[in-house]
Amino acid sequence: MYQVTEKRDVPPNIKMFKVRAPAVSRKAAPGQFVIVRTDERGERIPITIAGAEPEEDTVTVYFAEVGASTRDLGRLGEGDGILNFSGPLGNAIPVKGYGEVLCVAGGVFQGVNLYLAKALRGEGNRVTCVQVAKGMDHLFLVDEAREACDESYAVVDDDEGGGLKGLVARLLDEKKMSRVFTFGPVPMQRAVAELASARGVPSSVNLYPVMVDGTGMCGACRVTVGGATRFACIDGPEFDGASVDFDELTSRLRYYTPQEKIAMVLNERGVI
Amino acid sequence: MPKQAPEERKSNFDEVALGYSEEQALAEASRCLGCKNPRCVKGCPVGVDIPGFIGLVKERRYVEAARRIKETNSLPAVCGRVCPQESQCQMSCVLGVKGQPVAIGRLERYAADYERSSGAQGPARTTRGGGRVAVVGSGPSGLTVAAELQKKGHQADVYESLHAAGGVLMYGIPEFRLPKDIVQAEIEYVKGLGVNLHLDSTVGRLLTVGELLRAGYDAVFIGSGAGLPHFLRVPGENLKGVYSANEFLIRTNLMKAYRFPEYRTPITVGRSVAVIGGGNVAMDSARCALRLGGEKVYIVYRRGKGELPARLEEAENAEEEGVEFMYQTNPVRFIGDDRGYVTRMECVRMELGEPDASGRRSPSPIKGSEFLLDVDTVIVAIGQSPNPIIQQTTDGLEATRWGTIVVDEETMATSISGVYAGGDVVSGAATVISAMGAGKAAAASIHNYIEKRGQSAT
Structure with a gap:
C-alpha cells in the first residue's frame, strides 16, 4: 500500500495527492508518469508526475475525476492507502540548456508543467510559462508559476485554444524561442504545436493515449508519429509535435467513451 | 480427462x-x-x-x-x-x-x-548464508530461478513490474485454461521458500540492472519475457477495435474485464471477431472472445492446418467451442467507419510454396483473390519480441537485432559478469516449461558463480 499523506481539492474536479512512495520519489523526473490502481477491482490509471520530494519520500500527482476509476481514487483521503503506485514509467524529458523556452499547460497539467519549468530553469534556461483553464476559478498554481518562471501568463480558454492561440503566437513572434513544451488536452497541444511549427520552432508534445500496463506490453497507447507506429509508454510520452497524427490520437482517446459513461453513472448511483 | x-x-x-x-x-x-x-x-x-x-x-x-x-x-x-x-x-x-x-x-x-x-504445508525456509540475487520478472523463468537459488541457500529478491506476480501465467494464459488462484497458490509456495517479492517495480525504470549490482546483489537474473507485441503493419491497424493479443488478454485475464464494470477495466468484443495468427496465443484469444460474447469468431491463419503452431489439443478445444478456422488467408488492410471503429477487413488467399527457414511451407499471396470480411473486433496474435526497457538501460548488455539478450547457452551468462538471463527474453516467445528449464540452468550457474566469488574473496 502507498499512503496518501496530503490531499487537496482543486476546482472544478481536480484532486492533488502526495503519495508515500520512497523509491519512486528518488527516481522520478519531469515527463514521467506513474500507473495507479486504487483497489483490487481498479483499472491501471496513468498519471503524470507533478513533483517528487525524496526528502519526504513522497510523489505529487494531480488528477481530474473524469470517470469511475478516477472517482474511486478521489474518494481516498489523507492516511488512506493506494493499492498500487508503479513508476516512474516512460522517458524523462531531456532537461538541458535550450536557451529561451515556452512551457504551455492546459487543465489538470499545471503541476506537471511547473515541475518541468523549474527543472529547465535550474539548467539556466529562460522559462516563459502559459497556464490555460476553462474558467477563471479553474486556474491554479498561478502564484507558484509566477515565482518559478521568468515570465508567466494565465489565460481562460476552451479546449480549442482560441484565445490561447493569440497569446502563444505573440510570445513566439516576440521572443526567439528555442523550444516549446506542452501538456494538456489534445486540441490544445495540437494548436500550440502547429503555431510553433509554422514558425520553425521545435515543439515537444506529451501524449497520454489509453494505456493498460504502461511498460510496452499491450500496445493500446500506439500513436502514429512521422508515419510510424510508436508506443507512448516506452517511446514517449514526449514526441515531436510536428510529426504526430493528432486525428488518430483523438479518435483512439474516445475508444471506451461509451463504457466509461455507463461505469460513471453506475458509480454515481453507488451500484459499483 | x-x-x-x-x-x-x-x-x-x-x-x-x-x-x-x-x-x-x-x-x-x-x-x-x-x-x-x-x-x-x-x-x-x-x-x-x-x-x-x-x-x-x-x-x-x-x-x-x-x-x-x-x-x-x-x-x-x-x-x-x-x-x-x-x-x-x-x-x-x-x-x-x-x-x-x-x-x-x-x-x-x-x-x-x-x-x-x-492444505499440506510446504517445506520450511532453507537456511541462509549464501549470496543475494536480484531476479527481474516473476514469470516462469524468474520464479524457477528464485526457488532454485533459495533451495541452494541463497536469498532471491524478485522484482515484478505489474501489480501481480506470475508474468504470462497471470496476464496471458486465460482463467479457463489456468485458474489464477492456482497460479497464486504456487507463487505462495515459492514465497514460502523465503523469496522476497517486490511488485510495482519496473527494472530499467525504478532501478536499473547496474544499480541492482551496485546495491550489493551478487548476481542479477533477467527474465523479463517477450512482452512487446508485433503488429501486421498494414493500413488501418490503429482503428479502434483492433487489439494486440497482449492487450486483449491482459484486459481479460489480469484486469478481469469480463467482469466490467464491477472490475473497472473495459473491453469491447463485437459480433464478428477475427483473430490473426495460429499459435496458442491466438487460440486463447479466440476462446476468450467467444466467452466475451463474440458470435462469429474466426482464426485467420496464413498457412495451412498442418502448419498451425498451436498445440493440437488447444486448436481442437477452440474448434469444439465453435471457432471457425480460415486457413491460407492473410489480412491486407482494415477498413473503419466514420467514428474510427473497424468494420471490415480485406484479406487475400495464400498459396504455400517451398519450405522456408522455419521448415514450414512459405505462404505467398494469390493475386486477385482479395475478399472482404465483416469484423467488429480484430485481435492480432502474430508474436511478440522482448520488452526493450532493460536492453536500453543496461550498458554493455549484448542483444541481437531482434532484441533478445545474448547468453552462453550452457551457463545463461550474459555479456556482463554476474548478469544472467533466460526465458523468452533470450529465446523469443516460447513455452512456460522451456523458460523454466532456462531458469534452472541459470540458477545452477549463478550458484557456481557465487561460490567461486566467495572462495576468491577469502
Missing part, C-alpha cells in the same frame, strides 16, 4: 479440463512401467523424476508425489496444465511406441492439486 461440455463452457471462464478422479489417476498411474532408464525424464526440460512421482501416486502417497515433483519443479499445478507434454516427456514414453503414452501431465496435475487442496 473429463471436460466441461463445449456448449456450456463457451459462455463461462471456469476451467475447461476438470482433472482426474482418484480412480482415473490410479488407473493411469498403473500403466507406467517405471522404466530403469526413463526416457520421459530426458524429455523434460527441468528433469522431473517422473517414474518416481508416478510410483508414489500408485501407492496413493499423493502429497509425497507432489513433493517429489517440487524437488525439481516448483510449479507442478501450472505445468500439469500448460506444458506441451505430447512433444516432451510423453513423446519419449515407451508405451507411446505401440499405443498411448502415460498421461504424465494429467498425473502431475492430479498430485499437485491433491497436495494444494489437502
Whole structure:
C-alpha cells in the first residue's frame, strides 16, 4: 500500500495527492508518469508526475475525476492507502540548456508543467510559462508559476485554444524561442504545436493515449508519429509535435467513451 | 480427462479440463512401467523424476508425489496444465511406441492439486548464508530461478513490474485454461521458500540492472519475457477495435474485464471477431472472445492446418467451442467507419510454396483473390519480441537485432559478469516449461558463480 499523506481539492474536479512512495520519489523526473490502481477491482490509471520530494519520500500527482476509476481514487483521503503506485514509467524529458523556452499547460497539467519549468530553469534556461483553464476559478498554481518562471501568463480558454492561440503566437513572434513544451488536452497541444511549427520552432508534445500496463506490453497507447507506429509508454510520452497524427490520437482517446459513461453513472448511483 | 461440455463452457471462464478422479489417476498411474532408464525424464526440460512421482501416486502417497515433483519443479499445478507434454516427456514414453503414452501431465496435475487442496504445508525456509540475487520478472523463468537459488541457500529478491506476480501465467494464459488462484497458490509456495517479492517495480525504470549490482546483489537474473507485441503493419491497424493479443488478454485475464464494470477495466468484443495468427496465443484469444460474447469468431491463419503452431489439443478445444478456422488467408488492410471503429477487413488467399527457414511451407499471396470480411473486433496474435526497457538501460548488455539478450547457452551468462538471463527474453516467445528449464540452468550457474566469488574473496 502507498499512503496518501496530503490531499487537496482543486476546482472544478481536480484532486492533488502526495503519495508515500520512497523509491519512486528518488527516481522520478519531469515527463514521467506513474500507473495507479486504487483497489483490487481498479483499472491501471496513468498519471503524470507533478513533483517528487525524496526528502519526504513522497510523489505529487494531480488528477481530474473524469470517470469511475478516477472517482474511486478521489474518494481516498489523507492516511488512506493506494493499492498500487508503479513508476516512474516512460522517458524523462531531456532537461538541458535550450536557451529561451515556452512551457504551455492546459487543465489538470499545471503541476506537471511547473515541475518541468523549474527543472529547465535550474539548467539556466529562460522559462516563459502559459497556464490555460476553462474558467477563471479553474486556474491554479498561478502564484507558484509566477515565482518559478521568468515570465508567466494565465489565460481562460476552451479546449480549442482560441484565445490561447493569440497569446502563444505573440510570445513566439516576440521572443526567439528555442523550444516549446506542452501538456494538456489534445486540441490544445495540437494548436500550440502547429503555431510553433509554422514558425520553425521545435515543439515537444506529451501524449497520454489509453494505456493498460504502461511498460510496452499491450500496445493500446500506439500513436502514429512521422508515419510510424510508436508506443507512448516506452517511446514517449514526449514526441515531436510536428510529426504526430493528432486525428488518430483523438479518435483512439474516445475508444471506451461509451463504457466509461455507463461505469460513471453506475458509480454515481453507488451500484459499483 | 473429463471436460466441461463445449456448449456450456463457451459462455463461462471456469476451467475447461476438470482433472482426474482418484480412480482415473490410479488407473493411469498403473500403466507406467517405471522404466530403469526413463526416457520421459530426458524429455523434460527441468528433469522431473517422473517414474518416481508416478510410483508414489500408485501407492496413493499423493502429497509425497507432489513433493517429489517440487524437488525439481516448483510449479507442478501450472505445468500439469500448460506444458506441451505430447512433444516432451510423453513423446519419449515407451508405451507411446505401440499405443498411448502415460498421461504424465494429467498425473502431475492430479498430485499437485491433491497436495494444494489437502492444505499440506510446504517445506520450511532453507537456511541462509549464501549470496543475494536480484531476479527481474516473476514469470516462469524468474520464479524457477528464485526457488532454485533459495533451495541452494541463497536469498532471491524478485522484482515484478505489474501489480501481480506470475508474468504470462497471470496476464496471458486465460482463467479457463489456468485458474489464477492456482497460479497464486504456487507463487505462495515459492514465497514460502523465503523469496522476497517486490511488485510495482519496473527494472530499467525504478532501478536499473547496474544499480541492482551496485546495491550489493551478487548476481542479477533477467527474465523479463517477450512482452512487446508485433503488429501486421498494414493500413488501418490503429482503428479502434483492433487489439494486440497482449492487450486483449491482459484486459481479460489480469484486469478481469469480463467482469466490467464491477472490475473497472473495459473491453469491447463485437459480433464478428477475427483473430490473426495460429499459435496458442491466438487460440486463447479466440476462446476468450467467444466467452466475451463474440458470435462469429474466426482464426485467420496464413498457412495451412498442418502448419498451425498451436498445440493440437488447444486448436481442437477452440474448434469444439465453435471457432471457425480460415486457413491460407492473410489480412491486407482494415477498413473503419466514420467514428474510427473497424468494420471490415480485406484479406487475400495464400498459396504455400517451398519450405522456408522455419521448415514450414512459405505462404505467398494469390493475386486477385482479395475478399472482404465483416469484423467488429480484430485481435492480432502474430508474436511478440522482448520488452526493450532493460536492453536500453543496461550498458554493455549484448542483444541481437531482434532484441533478445545474448547468453552462453550452457551457463545463461550474459555479456556482463554476474548478469544472467533466460526465458523468452533470450529465446523469443516460447513455452512456460522451456523458460523454466532456462531458469534452472541459470540458477545452477549463478550458484557456481557465487561460490567461486566467495572462495576468491577469502
